[in-house]
Amino acid sequence: MTGQTTAESPCRIYGRTPELAAVAALSDRLRAGYTGALVFVAEPGLGRSALLAGAARQFRPGPVLRPRPLPRDPRPYDGLRALLCAAAEVRGAAPPRIAFGAGRPDGTSELTSLLRRFLPGSVEKEPLLVCVDDAHLWDAPSRAALGLAARHPDPRLPLGLLLSMAEHRAADTEFTGLPVLRFGPLDDGAASALLRELTGEHLNPAVGAELLSEAEGNPAVLAALARRLTPGQLGGHRPLPRPLVDGAALWATFGSPLEPLPAPTRQLLLLAAAAHESDPSAAGADASLVLRAARAAGLGPAALDPAEAARLVHHDGDRITFAGSLLRRTVYTGAPSSHRRAAHALLASAVAADRHPLRRLLHLALAAQGPDAALAARLDAAAAPGTPTSGMERSAALARAAELTPQEDARTARLTAAADYARLAGHTRRARRLLAATRDGASPDTVHGRAELLRGSLALRDGPVGDAYQALLMAAERLDHCDAEAAAEARMEAMDAAWAAGDPVDCLAALTETRSPSPPSSPTPPPQDPRRDYRAGLRTALVGQLAEAESPLRRVLDLAREDDDPVRLLRAGVAALVLGDIAAACRTNARALAVSRSRGLASLTPRILEHLAYAELRAGRHARARAHAQEGLHAAHRAGQRNVAAGQHAILALVASVEHDAAAVAAHAGAALEIARPHGLLQAVTLAEWASARADLCRGRPFEAAARLGPLTRPGPGRGHFAVRMLALPCFVEAAVQSGASSEAKAAVEEFALWAAQGADPQAPAQLARCRALVAPPDDTADALYELALDRHEAVHGDFERARTQLLYGKWLRRRRRPAEAKNRLRDALVSFERCGAPVWAEQTRAELRATGDAPAPVPAGGLAVLTPQQLRIARCVAEGATNREVALILSVSPRTVDHHLRNVFAVLGVRSRTELARLVDRAERSGAQP
Structure with a gap:
């Protein structure tokens, strides 16, 4: 994100670093006496006008001409007349009466000739910047003059042309050959900063997330939302209007390219937009369906040609795709409701009912004018699991069925099911919107329990995990007597929430078997039930009895070898980590990822990638961990799962503490902590702080490292995550020894020895010997301990940890005045660091080698x-x-x-x-x- 402002600017410009740099380069070129041109091309509402206005305000080398907008139907040469009026304002004179259209014998542009005539002297002494907003709306002769002036500049006139135009007019022949800079929506950071400026400091985070999702990075839509909502709505105290952006606001921003289209073209575009409503996540509308419906309305395929020529849609034979989803929403919501219902009726008549029964019923439902219980029941039945349709189509169908349902219980059940399908498809914000429409009335426990289960699942991935834990336990209590399977799943997710929060007591509470009897319809668990073994194994491990936990957890792993359920595979990966079988954790999570990808489970994939990246990190394969975490971070952002994104940032921070400099560590650690602290994600907090401390150690800052890790590794309240703090303990021992806190280091080593004896971490035995060497008295005891540590490193994979032991051993040998031995160890460390891609640690090793005299x-x-x-x-x-x-x-x-x-x-x-x-x-x- 980049913000720039001047004393005159009413609003900062966010997220436009390349564009602002291009404007600065054009200014530098003009200041040097050369000419130049630049064309900004973007969809409506993305800030073309704001960029031009900012460029005009900040241009200091000379005068700026900004002609006023032209009328809707300009006459020939109205553009040049407007430009001369702007020049007259600069001179403080009346605009001249000039006859346009005469040819120029020297072949120069009419624009250049007019400027030289009307601004004599000044244009030769100082550069001139001409800023034309919406240049595509100028009359044809004036556009031609602009293009000719840019392509054939007058060397006597240092003229800069800064133009803006809409994307669908970027290929106009008058501007062919000009340098073009296209830009798209704002990224999340820039859009968030702009929204904060527009709404102030009292914006509710959940409301802000919904506004950002609705605006899709478009600044004009964000501004319209900020204007429309009241302070109570922005603060989350009053419900938001639906739809958030109405058709009038969308039409005001995106309607200009639609208005000139012929009526048949606009009618066909409405059919395409309405066809898209059945599956909002699809890549365009089914072209054959749209054209069949168009024929029924008396429209031929040629009606689409003007929209294609204007680049508003693309028809590839199979799909009709709009230039942007906001444009599609403008076409749909900007039409009267009667026209929308008529479009859906036409589409319903054109759908092949035997091949797509749900789609036909959905269009019939969208064409209905009021409640229709029978149609809602048919939609519900057609959206049942197992039907060949997408999750988002099921979600849309059930949401519409709920709107047609007069009974409150059935309506709530259908809204909850629609929200769950949206969640599974990775559309978290849509799921929240649908769930918010349910009401906690006198519905049965099964309805309320499922709604609470969904609320807890959403909060687990994007919200305070303490809230998620309570919601999930409440769901389990309501479902115990009516849906034992869903109740068990609610308790498993509650355990996940407690685990993320680092609360072993709540983990045990969630894992405790319910005493409520299963309903008769519930089958008796088979002898080998992975969920039962998983619960039993984790309960035993959490109370410190890892030996007893191995048998049930090993059965979970054995069953996972042939399993194809991604949720069970994900839990098997957790079981492998608890057992210290890192290879099995990597293998199982990789299998879960393959299954999730093949089934398109957009909601589950980010979490699987987080677990896989963490397993690869534990295995010491940092490059693989980085690749999976980066992919998982993008997937988490797409799915609206900020908690998962925090975990991915924490993993990337740990990878950066090996591969990159402190700045990269700080960026990822900061991003993780920004989410993890308010949401109570103690595991992500501990990983991020560990990464920062490791970066401090690499930079020779042991006091800072010890200060970071001390509170997390010491026993007692406020300590780090129970499953991570021991992994960070060797770092704390190293930092404590180097900062002179030997007594704390020795106490930490004894606690680490108990952990290493349980066999939960393959690296622990070697790290324990290294830690004992660090706290050993100044005699030859440390020598033997370092040798023991290196021997133990040979039994497990992990170049980075072995290299750290070699580096510490080499430092110890050098300070004992044994330079020859120190050189050997340090050279080995250098090779190991280079092999595992740790350049900053390698540089520290080179410095130690130079201190031994090894390098000149x-x-x-x-x-x-x-x-x-x-x-x-x-x-x-x-x-x-x-x-x-x-x-x-x-x-x-x-x-x-x-x-x-x-x-x-x-x-x-x-x-x-x-x-x-x-x-x-x-x-x-x-x-x-x-x-």
Whole structure:
């Protein structure tokens, strides 16, 4: 996101970095005495006018001409007349009377000639910028003059042309060959920032998320929403209107290219838009259906030609696709309700009822004028599971059936089912809208229980997980006596919510078997029931009895080898992680992902990708973890699952702490914490803080690392997630030792030893030996422990952890004045870091090698390059704010040695204070000039 403002600008420009850079480049070209042109092309409402206005305000090299908009049907040369009127305003004179249309003997554009005549002298002394908004609406001769001036500039006139036009007119011949910059909707960050500016600080987050989804990144639609809603609606205190954006607001933004179309074309477009209502997620409308309905209305296929010529739709033979969903919504909602019902009646008559019974019934229902219980029942039956149709088509059908249903109980049940289908299809916000329309009346427990189950499932993926936990337990209580299967699923999801929150007590409560008897229709669980084994195994593991948990969890894994249910496979992956079988976790989650992709389960795929990325991370395969987490992050955003996105950001932060610099870690960790803290996602918080601490360690900042990890790894209230804190404990031990907190480090090592003995983490035995070496007394005990750690690393995969042990061992050997051995260990560490793609850690290893004399120091070239390796390390520590004593602890030297080196650093660099030194180091690192 980029924001730029001036004292004159009423609103910042968000998310237009490339466009603003292009305008700046054009200004620089004009300032240098050259000509230039740039055409902004975008759909309506995306900010073409705002960009032109901002460019005009910020142009300083010379005058700016901004002609006023032309009338709807301009006369020939009205555009040039408007431009001369703008020039007259600049000069403070009356516009001249000029005869247009005379040819130019020198072949120059009429525009250039007129400007030279009417602005003599000034245009030759300083550059001129001409900004024309909606240039496609100018008359043809004026458009031709603009295009000729841009293609054949007058070298005596440093003229810049900045034009904007709609996407459907970008191919006009008058502007052929001009440099074009197309831009699309705002990204989520820029749209959110704009919405905050438009609505103030009292916007309810859930309302904001819905407004962003409705606007689809279009600034004009966002502005219309902000104007339409009251403060109570924006704050979430009053219900939102439906639809959020009415037809009049959409038509005001997107109607201009539709108005000139012939009536038959607009009627056919309405048929296409109405056909799309049966499945809003489909890629266009069924062309054969639309054209059959059009023929019934007396319209031939040629009626679509004007819309295609204007690039409003694309017809590829099978589908009719609108240029954008907002344009499609404009066509549909902008038509009178009677026209919409007539379009659906035509489509219903054209649908092959034997092949698409649900689609025909849905169009009949959309053509109905009032409640119709019989039609609603037929729609409900046709949308039953197992019918060959998409989830979103089922959702649309059940939502319409609910609208036609007069009975409150049946209406609520159908709305809940429609919301559930929308959730499964990955349309979380649509699911929330449908669910919000249900009312908690005197409906049976099965209806309310299913609605509460859905609310909890949605909150689990996008909301405070504490709320999700309570909603899911309430759903289980209501469903226990009427739907044991749904009640069991509600408790499993409640356990997932408690797990994300890091609350083992609530996990156990959710996993406790209900004492309510199963209804007679419920079959007796088979001898090998993976869900029963999963519950039993997790309960046992959560109370610390991993040995007893292995048998039931291993049965879950064994059954997963042949399973094709993605939910059961996902839970089998969790079982594998609890057992410490990382390879099985990767394998099982990969199988779940394949099944989910093949079935198009857009709601489940982001979560599976999160679990798979985490398993790959635990396996030490950081590149694979990054690839899956990045894909999962995009999928989570598409599905509206912010909690899953937070987990993906936390995983990417951990990967970045290996592969990238501190800035990348901070970006992902910050994004994770922004969601995780208010939503109570302790697991994501712990992973993100661990990533930041590991980045601190890599940068030689052990005090900061220890401060981050201390509260998360110590026993007691406020500690980190129960399933993650032990994984981060070796990092804390390293940071604590380097920062002088030896007693805390020793206590942490003893706790880690108990964890390692349970066998839940393959890396733990090697890490334990490394930690014992770090806290060992200054004798040869540490030597044997480092050797033991390296031996144990050989038994498991994980180049990064082995390289960290080699690096710490090499540092220890160098400080024991055993440089030859230190070089060997450090070279091994360097190779391992390079192999696993950890360049920042590799650079730290190279610095240690230089300190042993293994690598020649760079030729002094001024700046930090004149320092010795030890002086450079001390300078960087001091620049980070460390005291002499803290530097001594970090580098394992005496404070007196640090003081001696620091005096030499000051003398060599010519600085007189620690502040000057910090500034010098910061400048050197920003410019990349450090050795």
